[in-house]
Amino acid sequence: MKERASVARDYPGKVILGIDTSLGSAVAVVEPDGVVRSQVESADPRGHAEVIGTLIERALAEASVTASDISHVAAGMGPGPFTGLRVGIAAARTFALGRGVPVVPVVSHDAVALELMLHRALTGGYDEAYDETFAVVSDARRREFAYTVYRGLDDDGLPVRVAEPALTPRDEIDGVLAAAGAVRRDAERIPAAMLALAAARALSAGRTIASADALYLRSPDVTIPGVPKRAST
Amino acid sequence: MSRDEPLVLGIETSCDETGIGIVRGRTLLSNTIASSMDEHARYGGVVPEIAARAHLEALEPAIHAALAESNVALADIDAVAVTSGPGLAGALMVGVGAAKALAVSLGTPLYAVNHLVGHIAADVLTSDQHGADAPLEYPTVALLVSGGHTSLLLVRDLTTDVELLGETMDDAAGEAFDKVARLLGLPYPGGPEIDRAAASGDPKAIPFPRGLSRASDMAAHRYDFSFSGLKTAVARWVEQKRAAGEEIPVADVAASFREAVVDVLVTKALAACRDYGVPRLLLGGGVIANRRLRDVALERAAAEGVAVRIPPLSLCTDNGAMIAALASELIMSGRPASTLAFGADSTLPVTEIQVAEDA
Ligand SMILES: [Zn+2]
Numbered sequence: 001m002k003e004r005a006s007v008a009r010d011y012p013g014k015v016i017l018g019i020d021t022s023l024g025s026a027v028a029v030v031e032p033d034g035v036v037r038s039q040v041e042s043a044d045p046r047g048h049a050e051v052i053g054t055l056i057e058r059a060l061a062e063a064s065v066t067a068s069d070i071s072h073v074a075a076g077m078g079p080g081p082f083t084g085l086r087v088g089i090a091a092a093r094t095f096a097l098g099r100g101v102p103v104v105p106v107v108s109h110d111a112v113a114l115e116l117m118l119h120r121a122l123t124g125g126y127d128e129a130y131d132e133t134f135a136v137v138s139d140a141r142r143r144e145f146a147y148t149v150y151r152g153l154d155d156d157g158l159p160v161r162v163a164e165p166a167l168t169p170r171d172e173i174d175g176v177l178a179a180a181g182a183v184r185r186d187a188e189r190i191p192a193a194m195l196a197l198a199a200a201r202a203l204s205a206g207r208t209i210a211s212a213d214a215l216y217l218r219s220p221d222v223t224i225p226g227v228p229k230r231a232s233t
Numbered sequence: 234m235s236r237d238e239p240l241v242l243g244i245e246t247s248c249d250e251t252g253i254g255i256v257r258g259r260t261l262l263s264n265t266i267a268s269s270m271d272e273h274a275r276y277g278g279v280v281p282e283i284a285a286r287a288h289l290e291a292l293e294p295a296i297h298a299a300l301a302e303s304n305v306a307l308a309d310i311d312a313v314a315v316t317s318g319p320g321l322a323g324a325l326m327v328g329v330g331a332a333k334a335l336a337v338s339l340g341t342p343l344y345a346v347n348h349l350v351g352h353i354a355a356d357v358l359t360s361d362q363h364g365a366d367a368p369l370e371y372p373t374v375a376l377l378v379s380g381g382h383t384s385l386l387l388v389r390d391l392t393t394d395v396e397l398l399g400e401t402m403d404d405a406a407g408e409a410f411d412k413v414a415r416l417l418g419l420p421y422p423g424g425p426e427i428d429r430a431a432a433s434g435d436p437k438a439i440p441f442p443r444g445l446s447r448a449s450d451m452a453a454h455r456y457d458f459s460f461s462g463l464k465t466a467v468a469r470w471v472e473q474k475r476a477a478g479e480e481i482p483v484a485d486v487a488a489s490f491r492e493a494v495v496d497v498l499v500t501k502a503l504a505a506c507r508d509y510g511v512p513r514l515l516l517g518g519g520v521i522a523n524r525r526l527r528d529v530a531l532e533r534a535a536a537e538g539v540a541v542r543i544p545p546l547s548l549c550t551d552n553g554a555m556i557a558a559l560a561s562e563l564i565m566s567g568r569p570a571s572t573l574a575f576g577a578d579s580t581l582p583v584t585e586i587q588v589a590e591d592a
Contacts, residue, residue, distance in 0.1 A: 049330050
């Protein structure tokens with residue numbers, strides 16, 4: 001049951017808040033039809049907890065909306081370095097909780113893919129569903145990249161994932177992408193407005209486009225202690 | 234916002250407990266704790282990344298549970314409080330991010346506070362409005378003992394004047410319990426296990442060392458603690474018995490080890506009371522659940538005329554209610570909220586009771 005205009009109809013005058021901290025920290029306010037009301041960000045790959053509150057406040061102010069105008073919170077679920085990634089997800093969840101509105105999980109790379117394809121559609125004269133296979137590649141620390149392979153937009157205007165997010169050692173990325181026939185597109189930032197737009201399109205289409213769990217892609221780094229070390233000798 | 238009896242929601246994520254507490258003034262309304270302790274058991278200690286992941290998953294359910302228990306709606310909350318530090322950086326960041334977004338979403342002020350001072354603030358809470366306990370008197374010496382910290386503080390005023398007298402130079406007391414439990418083949422967490430094993434043991438069986446207690450140490454580190462030497466001494470003693478093919482008297486080792494820890498903690502705390510002429514000692518932190526520590530502290534303090542205060546044990550382990558309680562005290566004393574520009578500070582000094590106070 002697809003109801004394209006359901007977002008706008010259910011929430012007249014309401015807007016979507018997008019939050020992502022999978023690379024830097026980015027927050028945006030977007031209307032359900034995609035009009036960007038505000039987009040603010042910090043490129044700092046670490047200080048997510050420091051900046052997140054100020055960024056949300058600024059995004060609301062620059063969009064001339066208040067917290068009560070938010071109908072949904074789009075949360076970038078990664079992939080990305082965990083410590084920072086969690087800050088945005090936690091913030092998205094509690095902001096939504098405070099307003100009693102839903103969280104819409106979005107794969108962070110989807111926002112980059114959407115921006116690339118929309119940009120091309122607007123500037124290159126191509127259709128939105130431009131049919132190049134490409135991979136969004138971002139820093140995952142520990143000498144690894146996170147990458148997701150895309151090809152075109154579907155009928156709902158959402159990026160089509162050919163391969164789900166995965167990790168690869170940095171020096172193997174080009175080989176991996178060549179084998180997948182994908183052009184490499186490095187992402188230095190996550191456009192929060194595109195994250196919110198992906199959420200808006202998913203809502204319109206009545207679809208879930210990401211899991212509600214953080215995209216860690218890596219087990220916690222732990223060492224299981226063996227026999228206690230000898231104290232004497 | 235009510236300045237007389239503010240309704241405060243506190244968020245605590247400094248270690249392995251996700252704590253959400255709600256207080257009204259000094260009245261405790263709810264104290265919800267989700268612990269990831271079981272997930273750390275097989276590693277014999279808290280694994281920071283596992284703790285941080287667990288916080289992210291536990292936060293929302295814990296907030297719901299705390300609201301339901303206190304019969305409070307989020308819209309009624311006057312202020313949000315959060316632990317800024319000290320603690321595990323990645324774990325703290327989850328709480329800080331959550332608290333900031335919640336405060337902006339609700340349009341409430343945010344108070345970023347010190348975890349250690351929060352442990353002291355737990356003592357001002359009463360469970361019902363009319364059962365007025367005797368209020369916390371100042372100055373008081375506070376001994377905070379947990380798996381993450383071992384600190385001796387002089388509290389002249391909860392909201393304005395807390396001084397660090399000493400702290401552990403290496404392991405926290407709770408960590409020492411975990412490590413010695415492991416050595417004896419007992420499960421994690423070590424505190425309750427050592428306690429159980431020690432019940433039938435002789436605390437005087439083995440003369441384990443008291444860290445930083447020699448005269449020269451007492452000059453340089455009068456109020457500081459060290460437990461790594463004790464842990465090594467226990468390990469060496471056990472190894473020698475094993476090497477000699479002797480059975481390990483687990484009960485005696487546990488009792489003697491515990492006695493060494495308790496002795497140092499109580500001796501140094503009471504020395505501080507004596508030196509500063511303060512006849513009051515407040516105990517806090519998860520290790521206070523150890524009955525032997527409480528018993529020895531009460532007995533020896535009584536002999537020296539020192540009054541001991543111990544908050545309810547449910548408020549001694551890390552929790553959000555103590556964070557809300559500290560913020561509530563700050564609000565009632567007219568302090569402005571924190572700005573949104575602060576981060577997680579894993580080594581936040583105890584003198585910073587509130588972080589990023591708005592000028
Ligand atoms: Zn603590």
